[in-house]
Amino acid sequence: MSHATKAANFIQNESKTDWHNASIWKARTKRDVAAHNVPEWEELRNLASQIKDNVLGNLDNYLLQFEEAATKNGAIVHWAATPAEHNAIVLGILQQHQLKKVVKSKSMLTEECHLNPYLEANGVEVIDTDLGERIIQLRNEPPSHIVAPAIHLKREEIGELFHKELGTKKGATDPQYLTEAARQHLRTAFMESHAGLTGVNFAVAETGGVVVVTNEGNSDMGVHLNPVQIHCMGIEKIIPRAQDLGVFVRLLARSAIGQPISIFTSHHHRPKPGGEMHIVIVDNGRSEHLGREDFRNGLKCIRCGACMNTCPVYRRSGGHSYGYTVPGPIGSILTPGKDLKQHSDLPFASTLCGSCSDVCPVKIDIHEQLYKWRQIIAEEGHLNKSKTWSMRLAGKVLSHPKAYGFFGKMARMALRYMPRIAIYNGLNEWGKERELPEAPQQSFKEWYQQNQAKHE
């Protein structure tokens, strides 16, 4: 199903669409307030982008430096080229210690690798411990937003789910009450678990440590209560120095939800006494993406979600319409590199308004990349038929002034005199859900010629 079809399904419920739009826009407005409170905001964005430029050009060296430092710290570093390798490594660590129950904090990488179903198929129970992640795990669906995974759900839906799964009172919808029920449920899970697994926000090459941020403290509960801790990271999470954290941590939570900093910014460097610390470094197409000159900047992403919150298309189509772990504008420039044909509709799920690039804390040229992917998708023949012939026709008409004049006149006549059914039908995408503008009496060219004659 294409993005447009899924989006059309999403907006069937008009009041929910309006709520979704407003609710996410709130995060964008909070981001603005937080950003405006930092006088050096634009300088920080420049610095973040420059640090990431340096990282991309030295990625192999930084990864090796990181591995060496982490190993010296007592961590065990693993390398995985593919999701299958990543999943097998994680399972291997668990099996080696006969661990059957894992608590996991939010990690888009493990979502990308479909780790949960793999572990479950191999007899390991996985419990997502971020509240939003736990909600969607219980509903058996993917996240719809990388920062707020359950943002597509109303409190009534969550209340119903918790009534069924956690035994809360029927009809209870108070977020405070539901969160408390989840707290009790998850505390038990933390106590009974055997290993803690997390994603990684930043991996510091010079010190060999990983930094994980949360607001709930769930990642730390899982990591510290279990002897075995596993951190899974994409190769692009590397930053060179500890002092670079100052730049990225200042930008991350402000961009995401307008907080000056996440509640917990945890720096893990060594295993706890008697414990084991594993770091799994995953490629899964990233090193290939590095070779795409026009698109490699996408690897600078720090997963704040600001581009989603600001995107007029995302806010009104929901994260699930994108059909990939990372939705929204950033997802739409990362996915075509993974499978051009499968994701060929995503770069079109945008108005190219450029707001995503304006809010991006690491200054990724998102809207320009969306435009460039469109060229490639057209060249490689992945455009759908109606778009192909309409674009071809438009190209011809727009490059021939006479044809342009003729078709303009025809269109104005048609809008005025044709019956509604001839204009508002399945063939005219522009007539769906909206009225076309009233046709003017004359074209601008005609008006100009008339006026010029008058003034001479």
Place this chain on the structure above:
Amino acid sequence: MSKEQILARIRANKPSAKTLPEIPLFPQEVPDLAATFTALAEKGASRCISLPNIEELAALIEVHFPSAKQIASSVPLFRGTLDLAKIDDPLALKDVDLAIIPGQLGVGENAAIWVTEADCVHRVLPFITQHLMIVLYKNQLVWNLHEAYQQLKIDETGYGVFIAGPSKTADIEQSLVIGAQGARSLTIILLDK
């Protein structure tokens, strides 16, 4: 093998190296750092209390946490009801009502406090406790994170964390709830000396 494969592909595909920028400290004139810190902490749902000295702490705990049964403290001069040094299994901390730990450094721009595993004794303590109290001296405050990272050595201990408030979530309809998986409240004690 995967390692060599990944590194080889990176080497083949990476752009030419660009210089790593210097990070300025972005200093700012802040007339009263403690006041700024306090205001931000309270905005983030923490409670901030100024005390002239640590001797006053016991009385304050009696007033604010009268029903706390298990108190774990790693602050010198204040003994809780649990001896942290004698606990091996972090699960034994599951019923702690109040944990009191020292902070290393406070950040004015975001009211975050740096705490290390040396301060917590057990890494899980500030998370598993129902309520958390961090004791900080006013002269341990800096303005922003750049200054903080300049002063800190993040790998000095095996684990260190910036804590900026009580555990919270907004995962249900973006509605803010304090007390998600970690501590339900954070009280910051700012000491004059």
